[in-house]
Amino acid sequence: MLTGLFDIPVLGLILQLLDFLLNVVTVNGPVILSLATPLALGAMCGVISERSGVVNIGIEGMMLASAFSAWLVASVAAQAFPAEPGFFFGVTPALLIGLAAALATGVAFSLVHAWLSISIRADQIISGTIINIVAFGVTAYLDLLLSRTSQPSGGKFVAFAPPQALLDLPVIGWLFRMVLAQGPITMAAIVIAVVFQVLLFRSRWGLRTRAVGEHPKAAETVGIDVIRLRYRNVLAGGLLAGLAGAWFTIDFGTTFQTGMTNGRGFIALAAMIFGRWHPIGAFGAALLFAASGALGTAIRTTPPPGQLGEILISIPEQVFSALPYLVTIAVLAGVVGRSVAPAADGQPYEREATH
Amino acid sequence: MRVDLRTPLARARSLIALPAGAILLAFIVGAVVMLVSSPLVTGHFDPSLPLRTYAAIVEGSLLSVNALVDTVVAATPLILVGLAVGLGFKAGLFNIGGQGQFLMGAVASAAAGAALAHESPIVAITLSVLAGVLAGAAYGFIPGLLKAYTGAHEVVTTIMLNYVGIQVISYLITGPLRAQGASFARSPDVQNAELPAFLNVGTGHEAHIGILVILVVVPAISWLLYRSTTGFEIRTVGANPDAARYAGMQPRRLVILSLTVGGMLAGLAGAIEILGVSGYMPAAYATNVGFDAITVALLGRATPGGIFFSGLLLGALRAGAPLMQVKAGVPVQMIDLLQGIILFFLTADVIVRFVFRVRAGHAKLDELQTVTRSYGSGTGKP
């Protein structure tokens, strides 16, 4: 109905662009949600850790290592326990074992981060950097060795297939398609975001977490074990990062490539900040970043017709590849001043008694 | 008399005890990793693999004039980018953008070198190096500006800029800068802008004049930090930005300055690599200089002298890596892993102290304790 206005010189072009963006989001909704999954899980890994006062920039490395172990373990397990994909999500024993391996890897790396930053009281950003470097090094090294023998894939989860009748419903059908036609990790991410949000603000654990992240000494004086709570939260964050890692190699794709997380762990941090350290907010921000990534793909595969299409296609593809990173920078620059981190974020806690 | 003799020795020992211990432990852990993965390397369990690996590294980095030249050539960019990271640490900033700044310097000098390929060498070299330095400076200036005026944390912005940089280079080299008739996407040869060798011991092992820059830059940065008032300001901002403001310094200016000078150093490193080693810029320039430089800076405790020596060490690892891959079959990625483990033990110095019974001097990286500042409470915020 708006198409009549598309011929107006400048305004028309803007309207066409908006129309195209809306189209990209509608058509690619499920893909965007799926692409947002590792960002959202990574961001929530950041939220759970930073709400208790531990900065975690090792998310990138945790995801990368988990992606690698999910792939490798699923692959080995698939050879050991060959099985037909199950009805729900195409689940096989190998995939479950791979998933468990990813979670364990995430926890193992977060344990290192927790030990360095909580017990040793090392600089938390340096600790996170170590995680990133070690994860990159060990996965690159093993991946290269394994590529000499060409490891078979262990398969992947498949998206849930909701009844067609549900998808055909007007308006809501689109929403159902977006949320229900997803793999298990994406669905889990949605559930986790909601549960996490409620727990953070209504449960004992949530109250204590927020207190420890804001004023650990106050928490300690009312008998809360700051060290233990921070350990638990960082380790729980490791689970989330592990889940995010698994998404790369046994949900979205089926193979591992060196450095395949490509900075998504850092984009997740930006999503955490943009979402003001709220689980739901972080999820929303992750969707924005994922959408900016989907845009480039959409322009290359299905460019809009007419003048707009010509303009967009003439833009070098590298601009669109760089878009998520540029959006991240823009968001950080625009939002940080107004988004307040937990007061004790990044500060090691030392018990009074040990003075 | 005896005390006079021993004190400096004891101090020197306490200074290097922890880094040396960390390196030693990392090599032990690395050996374990190689042992475990040896079936993938040689097809069977091979207890001699670690020894052969380390022997190859030593041979490839130290045991011949060629090897020594390779080490120094490999160390040069590591020291320069290491200084960039170290300067950031002194100012309380974690510059993970050495990679991007290096690459922008490299591509700018490649472009300038190609454009000036037929000018006289002095003009071509000077302008090409300058182009690299300026491009690196510009790429360091951006996160500095963002940090100073919006509080955007430099850790995230510099990493994002590294990825953006890859796309910029991909565009330039596959587009406007692409050499005609080349079999793969690369920039044209820099020809006259190439840095001449002052010591040529064999093909592929040239000591180009670029490495001499280190002899100027390391003392210069040391002078800047410890003898100049600007260095005092940088160190004050890094240690306590509020006190710096109180003392009449301008934290925003200093944040931008530190990251820009860091960018200059990294850009210089990129220019030297292109003009002195490769002679052109490929679309996918493989380097790990950004992470290497972080290891170098931390290992050198962010002091110029320390960075010089740790840069040589990492340079030796990098220079020995190809021979390691050829002789022992261990992929060069082993070096990436080794550095991560070195950093781990450097940070977890309690382990080093425990294993080696180090008691002397609390050589903790105290000047690095200020790196983690929360997002938003940016150094330069008013």
Next chain:
Amino acid sequence: MTSSPSPTISAPALEMRGITKRYPGVIANDRIDLTVRPGEIHALLGENGAGKSTLMNILYGLTRPDEGEILLDGEPITIKGPSDAIARGISMVHQHFMLVPVLNVADNILLGAETMANRVFLDRDEARRRIRELGQRFGFDIDPDETVGRLSVGWQQRVEILKALYREARILVLDEPTAVLTPQETKEIFAVLRRLAAEGHSIIFISHKLSEVLEIADRITVIRRGRVVGERLPADTNEEDLAELMVGREVQLVADRGESHPADVLLSVESLAVGDDRGREVVHGISFEVRAGEIFGIAGVAGNGQDELVEAITGLRRPAAGRVRLGADDVTMADPRQAHEHGISFVPADRHRFGMVTSFSLADNLVLTDYYAPPYARRGVRDDAAIAARAEEAIREFDIRTPSATVTAGTLSGGNQQKMVVAREFDRDLRLLVLDQPTRGLDVGSVEFIHRQTVRKRDAGTAVLLVSAELDEVLELSDRIGVMYRGKMVAILDGPTASREHVGLLMATGGHETPEGAPQGAAAPEPRRTGA
């Protein structure tokens, strides 16, 4: 002096016997005995660093003693941590409140003693009900949903006390509870404490303020350098006696400030408005003048705009409106460097945050504000010899106790750190000296030293602007006193004749509760100290 139910033969509620705690190089507690009876307000008197806090941290399980035992109702107990202490009915109100500013009153009180609806979720409704009930019982109505960061310090303290009551504490430790309160707020808190004692709670009241201890305590234990040096009943002692016990020598309670000889107006502040970090205006059009050769003190409860005012004058904060003039110069928009060069020296309230760099050497800290100028630097190059010479001189003249000028400043004691800041800021060519909480947390010796130096600067013709939350300090030193309340200067009084009560009332109410308003300069004539 009030005396609650006579502490007769009732068995002690709490006994600490032979408590000893050693730290490398110091004995913080040396065989300390302390007995507290039910329903008693027991004052623990001692200087900063005497060992009071260590003793209470031991009682509260934050620190383990090396020797000694703790008996509760005659039973020996060990306290492994705060939760242990709380479970046994011991609660503590810390000097620096242990409240989470972004959480509301109910959540702060709940924290660690959560009332649960089920295994996972909090029962906030029940908590709110209990908090209201408790508040009413002890005479204050509190809104459980108010964010703690928005409460005044007086109300934050009530939240701390409610925290203890919510945990059904029998023994309540209050660490310097009046340090941040106005005299009126202090009276109100004292009333609450008496009520608690009357209901059978035992209260340990830690303080170094003699008059308060005499007013509230049933018994007083004095400690000095980690040892109990005396126990007194308020009826049998006086301020001089307690001061001597506390410090170990005769103390001059009031600085001898002598006559002032004010000259021309040096600092003039006209309708100055200043915003805080969030951009809200917190200083509303303040005007006052400070003459050369006088000390102008600013009294006020912390957080009434004093910090922002001082930061605006010294260049750390840009005023929103108004004018600041120093002699003939307009310094309204001066940055810290320009302010410094105009001859403004500033001793900031938070020396660790602003006044020094703990990881730098003492020598570097002594030139922190002058590092760029001759003789310490020329054309951007530092002169290490000149810096070292300056350090030697300052160490000698300001009696800074340090092994050398090259030690890092962070290793010095608090008193010596402040002397370092004072040496740097006082010992230069200056016109205006701005002091913000110059003696907070220092030992008596350092306080005396800094007060003497301040008076000397005044007598040398410097204009001094003194801000202090310690009303006594303002009253002792100031030639004139301005009272700040909610960002306004509500009164300017003559220093020597101002009464403690009158200033206190102005601090608490801004003078709106007094029918005639705040009388300028004419205060009640009664003396403010009643030394027996």
